[in-house]
Amino acid sequence: MDFCGKNINYRDSMQDKHDGSFVDPKKQIIDNLKYDPDSGVDGGDLRYSLHGYGAADIFTIDEKTGSIYSHKRLDREERALWRFIVLATDEGGGGLTGFADVIINVWDINDNAPTFTCMPDECNGNVFENSPADTLVMEMAAVDRDDPNVGLNAVLTYRITENVKNEFGTDMFNINPNTGTIHVAGGLLDRERTESYFLTVEARDGGGLTGTGTATVWVADVNDNVPKFTKTLWQAAVPENSAIDSEVLQVCATDADVGENADLMFSIIGGDPDEKFYIENDKEWQCGTVRLKKKLDFENARERQFNLTITVEDLDFSSVAVCLIEVEDSNDHSPAFLSQFIQANPIFEDVPVGTTVTTVRATDKDSDLNGKIVYSIKSDSDPLRQFVVDQFGHVVVANALDREAIQKYALIVQASDQGTPARTGSVTVLINLLDINDNGPRFEAPYMPVLLHAFDPDSEENGPPFTYSLPPDYQNSLDFSLTDNRNNTATITALRSFDREKQKVFHLPIVITDSGIPAMSSTNTLTITVGDENDNCHESGHKEVYVYSYKGKVFRELYFCMILVVFCAVSSFSSFMRHLQCTHIARTARKHITGYALF
Structure with missing residues (x-):
């Protein structure tokens, strides 16, 4: 039959409801598919079959009538076109077969609401503060899955349903109803006042379906704020002996801007001609640390107080403040005398107690307690405490003097300040004592312990x-x-x-x-x-001795004793002294005496 030799295209359409379901899931889509040019042939002898994707599970065909049915819901947004091959077999004509190419278009209905392309919480736009009206902020784009070529189902319009009011009560932003672009409407955007705004935007299609999204407008910073010191007058004190790079004080400022617009730089612009200080910057904390660059000297009148002018700057603006620094005296000088030695005028040993011998004077370049001097005598230079020195430096006799005990004094007079720790200087005071006749004669040899x-x-x-x-x-x-x-x-x-x-x-x-x-x-x-001294006078005396001859011999011992008796004077000297004296006499007399002695 002729059916099999022609491609017959059938286009039929069906409209799906907005909910994507059919009123009758087995709705007949195509009927009267029969066609056989053989006259006299009963159409009932034809058998139809459907072939292609979706055949049998989505679409079916009545094999006798050729009517095509859908038995599942169709969604144009999932598939808008279906294409099948329908075969027809002529049983009465000897089984001849023909085919038809069937195309099914799914017509669109408005079953999809508009949705915004950005994810929730990610619809962000940025605009610089102080931007004028009509400045583009962002585009709030939406899509509609319905067919844009059929009716107005996918034609979208935009509006802001929840706007932000400015100080005059008018909207701060507007939106292009056709493109969804958001612009500045009016009013001053001030990031320092409000950093972000939230707008509710609606997209509506031609069928009346709507979708909403939240647009977050971030206001970007511009450098429109002047940095300001947290105080206009800063005060600090620093010891003069502070080490180089020591921290003196910390100054801080604020800048309402952010980012690089709030990067602050501190510097000294006045009051420091000798460059004794410098400032170390800390951008993170918006502070500057004033540090010592050179050593200080309180004794230099120019360096006892500094009145610094400091400035803080950002990229475009600056401000100034005053920093008053007081230098505190440190005990860095010792009391000093004009000379190392002082020769006092000689004094008699019997001068009264309280007599001023001499006056010493020391100076100290430090101030207050660091320069207040107290005098004293070093103990080991005057162990007997014969002298004292008062607060005026007068060296005074404190106890009776004795030249026979000490003829000369070398007093070490100390001048100490009252700093912490104290510093000391010293001078040696030389004092000679003049003798007076205050001792009678006495034995030369002392009694020794x-x-x-x-x-x-x-x-x-x-x-x-x-x-x-x-x-x-x-x-x-x-x-x-x-x-x-x-x-x-x-x-x-x-x-x-x-x-x-x-x-x-x-x-x-x-x-x-x-x-x-x-x-x-x-x-x-x-x-x-007790040892003997020659403190007794000898007494003269005499003794008569009879000397006898003894057979022509004289005993040596008796001869010696006779000499002792004859020639030794009566004395109370020690036996040692008598022995020496009598021995000497005996040796002398022995030459002149002859004869025999007998006792």
Whole structure:
């Protein structure tokens, strides 16, 4: 039959509802597909079949009538065109087959609302503050999945449903209804006042469906604010001995702008001709640290106070402030005398106590307590405290002087300030004493003290240190004294002069106690012998001696004794002195005497 030799295209359309469902899911789409040019052939003998994507599961064909049905919902936004091959077999004509190319177009209905292309919370636009009206801010674009070629289903219009009002009560932004571009409408945009704005934008298609989105407008910064110091007057104090790079103070400023428009630079523009200071910038915290560049000297009047003019700048603007820096005195100078030595006028040894010997004067370049001077005499230069020095530097006799004890003094007078720590200077004052006749004649040889040492055969813990003492009942306490030196020794000193011819030996009992627990003590006897002096005159005398001859011999010993008796004068000298004198006489007389002596 002729059906099989022709391509028959059928275009049929169906309209889907906006919800994408059919009123009748098995709606007949195509009928009267029959066509057989053979006359006399019953159309009922034809058998139809549908072939292609979607056949059987979405579309079916009545094999007898050739009617095509859809048994599922169709969505144009998923697939707008379906294409099949329909085969027709002529059973009565010997099974001849023909085919038809069937194209099905799905007609659009307004079943999709507009949606904005940006993700929620990502519809952002930027505009510089102070921008004039009609400045483009952003484009708020939306799409509609309906067919733009059919009716007005995909034709969109835009409007702002929730706008922002300016200080005059009018909208700050507007939108192009056809393109969705947002512009500045009027009113001053000030980032420092409001950094961002939120607009609700509606997109509406021709069928009345709408979609909304939130547009976030970010106001970008421009450098329209002057940096300002947080204080117009800054004050600080710095010790003069501060190290270089020491922090003096920190100054800070604010700038309402952000980013590079708020990068602040601090500098000193006045009040520091010698460049004693510099400023270290901290852009993150918008502060500047004033630091010491050179050493300070409080003693220089120009460097006791600095009145600095400082400035802070951003890219376009600047402001100034005053920084008052007080330099504090440090104790960096010692008191100083004009010379290292002072020779005082000689004074007599009997000058009254309170006599001013000389006056010393020291100066200190520091101020306040650091420069307040207190005088003193170094103790080891005047161990007996014979002199004092008052606050005016007067060196005064404090105790009676004795030239026979000390003839010259080399006093070290110190001048100390009251800083922390104190500093000291010194001068040596030389004082010579003039003699007065205040001593009678006396023996040349002095009585020397005796130094005693002790030992203990016990172990160390039961031994030294020792203590020395005289018994409480010692009867000769007016003759000798004992001094415990606290170093395991004791000193015995004679308290008077002695006459050997009256008593030549003294027995001194000494009690020595060890450090054991319990302590042990023993009494030791110190024998003191008084030495002889030639303090007695000799007395003349005579003795008659009979000398006999003894068989022509004279005993040497008797001869010697005879000479002693004859020639030694009566004296109370010591035996040692008599022996020397008599021996000398005997040796002289031996030459002249002959004969025999017998006693």
